[in-house]
Amino acid sequence: QVRLVESGGGLVQTGGSLRLSCAASGRTFSRYAMGWFRQAPGKERDFVAAISWSGGSTSYAETVKGRFTISRDNAKNTGYLQMNSLKPEDTAVYYCAASVGVPGQLSLEYDYWGQGTQVTVSS
Numbered sequence: 001q002v003r004l005v006e007s008g009g010g011l012v013q014t015g016g017s018l019r020l021s022c023a024a025s026g027r028t029f030s031r032y033a034m035g036w037f038r039q040a041p042g043k044e045r046d047f048v049a050a051i052s053w054s055g056g057s058t059s060y061a062e063t064v065k066g067r068f069t070i071s072r073d074n075a076k077n078t079g080y081l082q083m084n085s086l087k088p089e090d091t092a093v094y095y096c097a098a099s100v101g102v103p104g105q106l107s108l109e110y111d112y113w114g115q116g117t118q119v120t121v122s123s
Contacts, residue, residue, distance in 0.1 A: 002026045002098050002112040009094060009117030016086050022079040022096030022114060030074035033103035035110055036081045038092035045095070049081060050103035057103065086121045093118050
């Protein structure tokens with residue numbers, strides 16, 4: 001069992017930045033790939049970014065590529081999502097997730113989920 005807790009969300013103006021954190025506890029965090037997803041009101045949960053267990057492989061949704069950066073610090077059992085140049089359309093609840101397999105882009109590929117953190121970007 002892996003417990004994930006997100007933090008770092010909040011209200012920011014267009015063009016601003018936020019860094020989300022995902023603190024993991026339980027089984028060894030470094031054994032899991034990690035992903036970030038987001039869900040806006042009335043919409044499905046969408047893939048944002050993913051990173052392999054070692055941090056050597058990353059992938060991004062086209063909508064965030066070049067603006068967001070996913071990273072992890074296995075020594076601290078923590079993953080991160082640095083979000084720059086934020087836009088109103090980035091407003092959503094952001095979830096981190098852990099996968100025993102590859103860092104995929106589908107939510108069903110992930111085994112453990114956090115409760116989410118709200119990100120609101122004002123225009």
